[in-house]
Amino acid sequence: MKFFIDTANVEEIRRAAACGIISGVTTNPSLIAKEGRDYATVLKEITEIVDGPISGEVEATTTDAEGMIREGREIAAIHKNMVVKIPMTEEGLIACHTLSQEGIKVNVTLIFSANQALLAARAGAAYVSPFLGRLDDISYPGIDLVRTIEEIFMNYNLNCEVICASVRNPIHITDCALAGADIATVPYKVLKQMMLHPLTDAGIEKFAADYQKVFGKE
Numbered sequence: 001m002k003f004f005i006d007t008a009n010v011e012e013i014r015r016a017a018a019c020g021i022i023s024g025v026t027t028n029p030s031l032i033a034k035e036g037r038d039y040a041t042v043l044k045e046i047t048e049i050v051d052g053p054i055s056g057e058v059e060a061t062t063t064d065a066e067g068m069i070r071e072g073r074e075i076a077a078i079h080k081n082m083v084v085k086i087p088m089t090e091e092g093l094i095a096c097h098t099l100s101q102e103g104i105k106v107n108v109t110l111i112f113s114a115n116q117a118l119l120a121a122r123a124g125a126a127y128v129s130p131f132l133g134r135l136d137d138i139s140y141p142g143i144d145l146v147r148t149i150e151e152i153f154m155n156y157n158l159n160c161e162v163i164c165a166s167v168r169n170p171i172h173i174t175d176c177a178l179a180g181a182d183i184a185t186v187p188y189k190v191l192k193q194m195m196l197h198p199l200t201d202a203g204i205e206k207f208a209a210d211y212q213k214v215f216g217k218e
């Protein structure tokens, strides 16, 4: 399973990229609003840090296919690695179909059912983003959706990658990997949690204490 980072914070992206653990980036209107910076400028900066798929979403207030197609072309023009993120609606599918036919990669987002994922893949999406955490929030196990989508895509050999989104904790990550998901897009906070283990910290402290007892402080 590959990791994308789910953030529009350039510093977080730099840190994760320096570790060599991320293959791409996803953003969304909420993450962009949190940064309070010009969207196109942020996306351009991100393309200079990560050489992999970077999802930029059409404006949250754009709901018609024509508007999404226009904005999608603008996002795609920023850099060859840009992927246009489009919400799962009927208008979104029209936009996905048109942009995909032009050779622009589309990530259909806000996927909450297997049928939505299947439709998006048929409309030409390169990626679908099921939202695990938000399903868990309403007492439906989000991971079940990921498993179902993976199974369906395998049945038909669909050329569409599954990006597990709305990932909230390290257990989500292990579950996604076990489900055979292609990608998990992970907030920086969760990437940090994945790196940590109390026994690792305790081990580092013990090695340092043992060393210093004999050799003193460097």
Ligand code: G3P
Residues within 6 Å of the ligand: 006, 026, 028, 131, 133, 134, 165, 166, 167, 168, 185
């Ligand atoms: O990738 C989608 C993600 O950013 C949504 O996460 O935690 O707001 O459900 P969350």
